[in-house]
Amino acid sequence: MDDMKDLVLNYVIKEYMEDGDEEITYDTPLISSGYVDSFSMVSLLVFLENKFTIKIPPEKATPEAFDNVNSIVALVKQYLK
């Protein structure tokens, strides 16, 4: 489980964090903090779908569901076969 969280966390750090000083955890707000905006959410969604070979329905890809690594992983788990 933590492997999955770490994978998502590391991807977020690599792709969306501009400052290496920022420390984020599984609970750090991503959308409400502005680290990931609504337009960038699309690229995060594509990453999840590619990496886990899943399809997340557009209505489930909400700012709330994407707001931290824990909630993202919970969402992904619903669609894992």
Place this chain on the structure above:
Amino acid sequence: MSNIGSYEERLKQFSWSVAENELEYAAGNIINIGWYCSDRICLRGDGAKVALYHEDFCGNQKRYTFNDIRLAGNTIGSFLRGLGIRNEDRVCLFMDRIPELYLSFLGVLKIGAVVQPLFSAFGEESLFVRLENAGTRAIITQRKHVAKVRKIIDRLPALEHIIIVDYNPAKPLEKKEVAFSLEEAVPVETMELFPTRAESPSVLHYTSGTTGQPKGVRHVHYSLISQYLTTKWVLDLRDDDIYWCTADPGWVTGTSYGIIGPWSMGVTQCVLDSGFSAQAWYSFIEKYRVTMWYSAPTAIRSLMKAGEEIVRNYDLSCLRHLASVGEPLNSEAVIWSQKVFGKAFHDTFWQTETGSIMITNFPGMKVKPGSMGKPFPGIEAVVLDMKSYEPLTEPGKMGLIAIKPGWPSMMRMYWNNEEKYREKFVNGWYLTGDRASIDNEGYFWFVGRDDDVINTGGHLVSPFEVESALLEHPKVGESAVVAKPDEVNMEVVKAFVTLKPGFSPDKDLELEIMNFIRKKLSPLAMPQEIEFMEKLPKTRSGKIMRRVLHAQEWGEEIGDISTLEND
């Protein structure tokens, strides 16, 4: 009774001197927006009134009185002067919606320098072209964004100072960087205001066109006259209002109506520096008892998507007046807001170039859902025939929206681009680049853009800029970028791409290209969809036929394809 009273009566006897008199300004006097937004409010006895309630995404709150923002403007202005920043130097503000963004705006103007606000989500290339074009001398930014500046600093010889407002002492400063903490700085009680006049440059906003690089739209301090009066008559702000403009000051709404309008009237405003969520927004309105809310159709459609149920969890009875800007407000959104909030959102139409609201649904006037409304008093707006550029008189006939130049906040130039500036005027009319019709009651009805510029979430994106950036990706051969319809954002960016020999399309490459554009330009410019093609539709002379792809996305007739290259 609304501030404007009778629209028809205002039309009969309108003069911009209404605003000049209220602001106690006379031709030839000093006029400085920074002073008007802070010192003047204190001098009239409202120094202790709250100017800004600020809340960040963690819920941390700050409040600033008009005296606080006066002192902050002085302190930041004095600091910049100490660095050698002079009048007419360009100072870029590259920050999230933190208090320093709003307060620096005043400080830069007070010393007569030119504010160049840029959206903090811009990637390094978007940042570079705008700083290079403006010959920017200083940039005020945050630690989280400084990495982008560091990547381009060597290509920007004019950029002498990188000012970091939240410097971390544990990390060494790099080349040209200087730390500045407003909280730790000694407040400057008095400073010598630079005596800007009506035509002194004030704000330089960048906007995108179909072709070429972004254009720097230069405004002057006299713009205050129409920004003040439209705030009063269209947004209907009053002394006891709590105002929330959801726009980011990286864009013109965030400065004209997110700083200048409310503060020049001495009105309290609040700012939420947080990403969008319906719960967070409703909670913010309830908590601060927001009375006037100026937002955007994209946000309104997102709220509609979140549903009506959630609204019932909040007490939003404080809302008195609602307005919207950035893209056409669809009739469904107007009807929905009337049903859910008991108030209709009033559409306002204007542009970076116009500096203030041009056409709008006024408070107290009958709102026709889906209509843009009527021209502001003193604004002569028409629709022109697409070929002759003569005004159309027949109701319902579509043409180009054009405005007779001469209002106070009209742009004075495109920075370093006289040719593009001249192209905006034909037969004595300013061409907005938008198409509309006018009904028999004088209401304007938006039809669409007259060019290929993509309006996504109320922000303009140049297809040319995205296509050029795509070509810098090592695997991309050719590219064409068009708008794709979107339920929430009205339009989003879609890219059609061919690959260089040896590369084949897959989902990982799609993501790689999306992230490449997001980091290079901005999240707004990132294609939300990439379609890989064997070849792009071209004319026989080799020009990519973007309109064929656009028609395909919108389900429209492709039109004349006689020049289309055959296989």
